[in-house]
Amino acid sequence: MLKKDIHLYSHQAEAINKVRAGNNVVIVTPIASGKTLAFNIPVLEAITKDPKSTALYLYPTKALTNDQLKVLRELEKETGIxxxxxxxxxxxxxxxxxSIRENSKIILSNPYGLHQYLPWHYKWRSFLGNLKFIIIDEAHVYRGVFGSNVAMLLRxxxxxxxxxxxxxxxxISSATIANPKEHAKKLTGKDFEIISNDGAPRGQKTFMFWNPPFIDSTNTTRRxxxxxxxxxxxxxxxxxxxTLCFTTSRQMAELITRWTKEDLRKKSSQLANAVTAYRAGYLPQERREIENRLKTKSLIRVVSTNALELGIDIGSLDSVIISGYPGTVISTxxxxxxxxxxxxxxxxxxxxFQNPLDQYFMKHPKDFFGRPHEQAIIDLHNRYISLGHVMCAASKLPLTETDKKYFPELFQESIQALEQQNLIRKTPRGYVYSGTARPVEVITLESITDKTVTVTCNGTILETxxxxxxxxxxxxxxxxxxxGETYISEELDLNKLTAKVKQENVNYYTEAIKTVDVAIKKTLEEKQIxxxxxxxxxxTTEFxxxxxxKSYDEVVERNPLNLPPLSFSTVGMWFIIPEEIKKEIEDRGLDFDGGIHAAEHAxxxxxPIFAMCDRWDIGGLSTPLHPDTGKPTIFIYDGLxxxxxxxxxxxxxxxxxxxxTxxxxxxxxxxxxxPSCIYSPKGGNENKPLDKKAASIILKRL
Ligand SMILES: [Zn+2]
Structure with a gap:
């Protein structure tokens, strides 16, 4: 018996009806417009019909699973299911x-976990053997390399x-993207019905573009x-x-928290205490506490990096401040x-910000509002990714020809390559894994497996x-x-991967400056076109x-930094710009460096059109003289x-x-x-020098 009078919005009812009819459904609705009810009602209904039924909910972050667990537990209590x-x-x-594997009808997890648990599927037999629904929330996050990996994992x-x-x-639920239906299909290999009407009522929203005022008489420098x-x-x-304020970096989330607290303390300490920062790196308990205080309104002003961009339910807010364009229309x-x-x-x-990308939008606000959301791109033809997952699939459940339907794109190639490397071998039951390492440890879903440094203050762990x-x-x-508190680092121990800090109240902050170098380690292929x-x-090496x-954004001191360079190996392509093109650009009085830089960005x-990846998966470098080629060179390389x-x-x-281009x-x-052509959304000094005209001539000659 229902104890709560639930009224469904039209899009929720439509989603539920389509699911009842047996369809796979992708729900594209703006954040928190009740999409969770559209998942939970069909799932609970299935459980009432057959108490053995189970459902797996996948979220991109742990914070989201904890948030949704509360919602589900409440619903369980109210419905008695x-x-x-x-x-x-x-x-x-x-x-x-x-006990969870045996008894829970609904399990909430994330792709990283699923990747680890799949080889142990026999332990999950009763859960997976009754699995009626897979719920994939925030599916727009699964794009680029991460998305391509998750697509293989789901297969x-x-x-x-x-x-x-x-x-x-x-x-599936997704934020607004350009290609939700196609994205859902690529992610899972299935066909979908799409629900994109948002029936939830919404108040009027005013969007303000705020350009900091000029602070000099010549109108060149902004505040x-x-x-x-x-x-x-x-x-x-x-x-x-x-209010929720988003910043583009974790350091800025902290600094703005600190400065705002300082200003507010002059008025009321109660107001000052209501401000907090929220970002990755905090210990889980600390994050849960902030999320809860935010929801119960005992703390109502948060300065966050993009960590709160995903759908953790934090209630309604009056005001959002976005400090600097976040780089994509989707994120904004x-x-x-x-x-x-x-x-x-x-x-x-x-x-x-005072960079070309942000300033462009300030001058062309219509462009922003008319700009389509980016496409979420998944590559099913990436042999590196495919190889790893086919290998994982062969572990604990032999691979046969019939499995081609799950990995149709590169099945044969992957089998061949794995056999050649002695990672699988043929048996009467099919191909089985024959490597030595645990296959799921060999591949990472997201990016470079970076080392983690633990920061301690007086012997207590502060963060990682x-x-x-x-x-x-x-x-x-x-x-x-x-x-918002300042700590001075006394030591960074690169062997033990620890940092020791002491709390000290200072009114300055620091910024490390680096240069990036790219060196050719081994030429794999070359061609003349x-x-x-x-x-x-x-x-690639970062020095x-x-x-x-800095004090309030003003540089007050420069100090040398003595750290070994950070390097990583990757694969990249490069091309050489002939001297006569350089000469032509210079003869015309254009900026050659700006030209190659602009061409690289564009x-x-x-x-992504050719490589089916996310632009964030790619790095680049352009230089008028590269030591390995001895000539002006543009590099484009895999950022992983x-x-x-x-x-x-x-x-x-x-x-x-x-x-x-x-x-x-x-x-x-x-x-x-x-931003539509040569500006990079990476911001900072990335966008100078740039010369559009020179870039056009260079590309024409190339
Ligand atoms: Zn343009």
Missing amino acids: QAYPNVYDGDTPQSQRA RLMRICNYYHENPQII STHQETKDLLTISITKNLQ WQQARRAGRTNAGSLVTLIA LTLKKAYEEAHAGAVLLHQ GIQVGLGELT YHTYVT MIGMS EGGIGISENLYQHIKPLFEK LELIDNCECKEGC
């Missing part, structure tokens, strides 16, 4: 695992379910974006608006939608950082910010040589350790890549360049 929902992930105590899951005679229905953010946040809090809208989910009006403020972040924020002398193009193994001390922007086939693809399609630049209506 015994589903025993539970989270099963790396944090689940060993002692509880067997492995489906294969195991079929082995136990189940063929679960799939319900610091960070200071402007701090002031707007302070005003917003003083006006008693529930995800952040903006955190404001105003009820009938009340709300305010979103995008504060611009990746090694790269530790180079930036925990080297000796660095100011590490945590919850009028110009020389190469493909090979590269070493952290200096750190600057090519990276166009690369070891490479994942992106550059190889670009190498093969170099001519059409030049053509498409030239077309893009020439057809772009802008004069000096814009």
Whole structure:
């Protein structure tokens, strides 16, 4: 008997009806418009019909699983349907695992966990053998390399379910992207019905583009974006608006928290205490506590990195401040939608950085609102990714010809390559894994397996950082910010992977400065297409040589930094720009460095069309003189350790890549360049120097 009077919005009812009819469904709705009810009702209904039925909910982060667990437990209590929902992930105590696998009808986990558990499928027999639904929430996150890996992982899951005679229905939710239906199909290999009507009522939302004012008489320098953010946040809090402020870096989340607290303390300590930072790196308990305080409104102003961009339910907010363009239309809208989910009006403020990309949007706001959401791209033809997952599939369940239906793209090639490397061998039951390492340990779903540095203060663990972040924020002398408090690092021990910090109240912060080098380790292929193009193994090296001390965005001191360089090996392609092109550019009085830099950016922007990847998976370097080639050279490389086939693809399609890039630049209506052509969303100093005209001529000649 229902104790709660639930009214469904039209899109929820439509989703539920389509699921009842046996379809796989992808629900595209803005954040938190009740999509969880659209999952949970069919799932609970299935459990009431057959109490053995189970459902697997996959979320991209642990925070989301914990959040949704609460929702499900409440629903269980209200409906009296015994589903025993539970989270099963790396944090689940060993002692509880067997009982959850046996008794829970609903298990919430993440792809990293699933990847680890699949080889132990026989332990999951009763759960997977009754699996009626797979729920995939926030599916837009599964794009690029990560998405391609998750797509393979889901095929492995489906294969195991079929082995136990189940063929679960799939319900997917996604933020608005350009290609939701296609994305859902690529992710799972199944066909989908799409629900994209958003029937939830929403108050009026005002979107404000805020360009910091000029602070000099010649109108060239604008006030610091960070200071402007701090002031707007302070005003917003003083006006008693529930506000969430997004920053582009974790350091800025901390600094803006600190500065805002300082300003507010002059008015009221109670207000100052209501401000907190939230970001990756905090210990899980600390994060849970902030999430809860946010929800119960005992803490109502949070400064966050993109960590709160995903759908953790944090209630309705009056105001969202976005400090700097987050780099994609998808992210900007995800952040903006955190404001105003009820009938009340709300305010979103995008504060611009003084870089070409942000400034372009300030000058062309219509362009922003008319700009389509990016496509979520998944590559099913990446042989590196396919190989790893076919290998995992062969472990614990022999592979036969019939398995081709799960991995149709590269099945034969993968089998051959694995056999050659002695990683699988043929048996009467099919191919079985014959390597020595645990296959799931060999492949990572997301990126470079970075080392983790543990930060301690007076012997207590404060937080954890990746090694790269530790180079930036925990080297000796660095100011590490945590919850708006300043800590000075006394030591970064690279052998023990620890950093020791002491709490000290200072009004400055530090920033590490690096340069990046690319070296050709081994040329794999070379070709002449009028110009020389190469493909090979590269070493990219980051040199952290200096750190600057800043007070309110002003540099007050420079210090040398003595850290060994950080290197990683990858695969990349490069091409040489002939001297006569350089001469032509210079004769015309254009900027050659700006030209090759702009061409590099635009090519990276166009690369996903050829390589089927996310532009964030690619790195680039352009230089007027490279030591290995002795000539002006542009490099484009895989941004992931070891490479994942992106550059190889670009190498093969170099001519059409030049053509498409030239077309893009020439057809772009802008004069000096814009985010649609040569600006990189990576921001900072990435966008200078740039010369659009020079780039156009270079590409034409190439
Ligand atoms: Zn343009």
